[in-house]
Amino acid sequence: MAIQKIYDTSIKPEKAVLIGIITPNETEAQEKEYLDELAFLVETAGGQTIQTFTQRMQRADRATFVGSGKLDEIKSYIAAEEADMAVFDDELSPSQLRNIENELQVKVLDRNNLILDIFANRAKTAQAKTQVELAQLQYLLPRLTRMWTHLERQKGGIGMRGPGETQIESDRRMILNKIALLKEKLKQIDKQNETQRKNRGELVRVALVGYTNVGKSTIMNMLSKSEVFAENKLFATLDTTVRKVVIGNLPFLLSDTVGFIRKLPHHLVECFKSTLDEVREADILMHVVDISHPNFEDHIFTVNETLKDLGAVDKPVITVFNKIDAYQPTAIIEHNEEQYEGVEKSITIEDFKKSWMAKHNSPAVFISATARDNIEELKELLYSTVVQIHQARYPYNNLLY
Structure with missing residues (x-):
C-alpha cells in the first residue's frame, strides 16, 4: 500500500523578536506595555512574536541601538530559534539599520516601518x-x-569608483x-x-476619534446601522467613512476616522492630514476610550496631543468610555490617619464615574458597544449636543425640537 504524503500548504506567520530600551524616564512596566503594543502590531501585520528583549540604557546606542553584548544575545537567539525578523520599538537611523542588519543577518524593522506595512495592507x-x-x-x-551596499565603494583603486x-x-x-x-x-x-x-449640505458633523482598537467602528455600526469593517486588530479602519445618522427627528453626519497610536510616524500624520480633515472640520468630536485597557489614561493623552497637532482641540467633545463589560476593577492603596498601613480598595465603574478623570473629560458616558449597555444614554447625550449646535446655526428653524 502506497504511503500518501501530506503537504502543509498553509502560510506560516513570520517569527519576530522584539527589542526595546528602558531609558531613565521610563519604567519597566511602561516598556512592557510598549512592547505588548508592538507585539499587537506584529500580529496585525501577520507575524508572530516569539521573544522580547529589553535593555536599560541612558539613550539608544548611535551605532546599533542596543549595546554590543545585548546584540550578541539577540543574534544567538535568532540563530537558535530561526527567527525571521527583528522589530525595534523606536525609529532606527539609516546607519543603525545597516549595522544591525549586517550583524543579525535577518530582516530588521522599526516601529515606523511596521506601521507603514500595516497601513499599506489596509x-x-x-x-x-x-x-x-x-x-x-x-x-x-x-x-x-x-539598498545598494553591493555597489558602494568599499575599497580604493581602479574600477571601484x-x-x-x-x-x-x-x-x-x-x-x-x-x-x-x-x-x-x-x-x-x-x-x-x-x-x-x-x-453634504449644512448638517451637523460628528467625528469619532480615539486610540486605535477602542471600538470606534463598532459604535459607528451601532449608531448608523451600517456595516463598517470592525476587527480586534490595530488600524482595522484606515479609510474615513461618513454615514448619515438620525436620532429622534434630528439628522447629522457621523464619520469614522483612522485610530491614533503612540509614536505615530510624524510624516505619516502629515500625509494623512487630508483624511483627518473630517476631524478638523467636525462640529463635535466623540472621543472613544477603551476603559478596559490598563493604560487608557496614556491613550487619552496621546489622542489629545495628536488633536493638538491637527489643530482640532477647540471643539465640543463627548468622551465615550467604551468596553465597560470588559473592565476589571483596579486596586489602589488607600491611606487614612487611623491606619499606618494602606488598605487595598477596588475601583469600580461607579467609583470611576465620580472620579476626577470622568469629571475632567465631561460630558462623559460609559457604554459597551458590543453588549449594547447604556446606548440610550449615549444617544441622548449625542442628541442634546447636536441640538445645541443646530439651534445656534439655525436660530429660526427650531420646529424639530
Missing part, C-alpha cells in the same frame, strides 16, 4: 493608497544607501519625482473631497 481607497505610498517613499528616501553613488542618486531623483507626483495627486483628491463635503 488601504483600500485611492486616497489612502496614495497617502501610504507617499509616506513609504518619504521613509525610504534617507535609507537608500542600505562611482557606480554605487550614481545608482543612489538616480534612485533618489526617481523617488523625489514620484513624491512630487503623489503630492499633486493628493491635491486633486482633496479638491474632490472638498466638493463632496460641500454637497
Whole structure:
C-alpha cells in the first residue's frame, strides 16, 4: 500500500523578536506595555512574536541601538530559534539599520516601518493608497544607501569608483519625482473631497476619534446601522467613512476616522492630514476610550496631543468610555490617619464615574458597544449636543425640537 504524503500548504506567520530600551524616564512596566503594543502590531501585520528583549540604557546606542553584548544575545537567539525578523520599538537611523542588519543577518524593522506595512495592507481607497505610498517613499528616501551596499565603494583603486553613488542618486531623483507626483495627486483628491463635503449640505458633523482598537467602528455600526469593517486588530479602519445618522427627528453626519497610536510616524500624520480633515472640520468630536485597557489614561493623552497637532482641540467633545463589560476593577492603596498601613480598595465603574478623570473629560458616558449597555444614554447625550449646535446655526428653524 502506497504511503500518501501530506503537504502543509498553509502560510506560516513570520517569527519576530522584539527589542526595546528602558531609558531613565521610563519604567519597566511602561516598556512592557510598549512592547505588548508592538507585539499587537506584529500580529496585525501577520507575524508572530516569539521573544522580547529589553535593555536599560541612558539613550539608544548611535551605532546599533542596543549595546554590543545585548546584540550578541539577540543574534544567538535568532540563530537558535530561526527567527525571521527583528522589530525595534523606536525609529532606527539609516546607519543603525545597516549595522544591525549586517550583524543579525535577518530582516530588521522599526516601529515606523511596521506601521507603514500595516497601513499599506489596509488601504483600500485611492486616497489612502496614495497617502501610504507617499509616506513609504518619504521613509525610504534617507535609507537608500542600505539598498545598494553591493555597489558602494568599499575599497580604493581602479574600477571601484562611482557606480554605487550614481545608482543612489538616480534612485533618489526617481523617488523625489514620484513624491512630487503623489503630492499633486493628493491635491486633486482633496479638491474632490472638498466638493463632496460641500454637497453634504449644512448638517451637523460628528467625528469619532480615539486610540486605535477602542471600538470606534463598532459604535459607528451601532449608531448608523451600517456595516463598517470592525476587527480586534490595530488600524482595522484606515479609510474615513461618513454615514448619515438620525436620532429622534434630528439628522447629522457621523464619520469614522483612522485610530491614533503612540509614536505615530510624524510624516505619516502629515500625509494623512487630508483624511483627518473630517476631524478638523467636525462640529463635535466623540472621543472613544477603551476603559478596559490598563493604560487608557496614556491613550487619552496621546489622542489629545495628536488633536493638538491637527489643530482640532477647540471643539465640543463627548468622551465615550467604551468596553465597560470588559473592565476589571483596579486596586489602589488607600491611606487614612487611623491606619499606618494602606488598605487595598477596588475601583469600580461607579467609583470611576465620580472620579476626577470622568469629571475632567465631561460630558462623559460609559457604554459597551458590543453588549449594547447604556446606548440610550449615549444617544441622548449625542442628541442634546447636536441640538445645541443646530439651534445656534439655525436660530429660526427650531420646529424639530
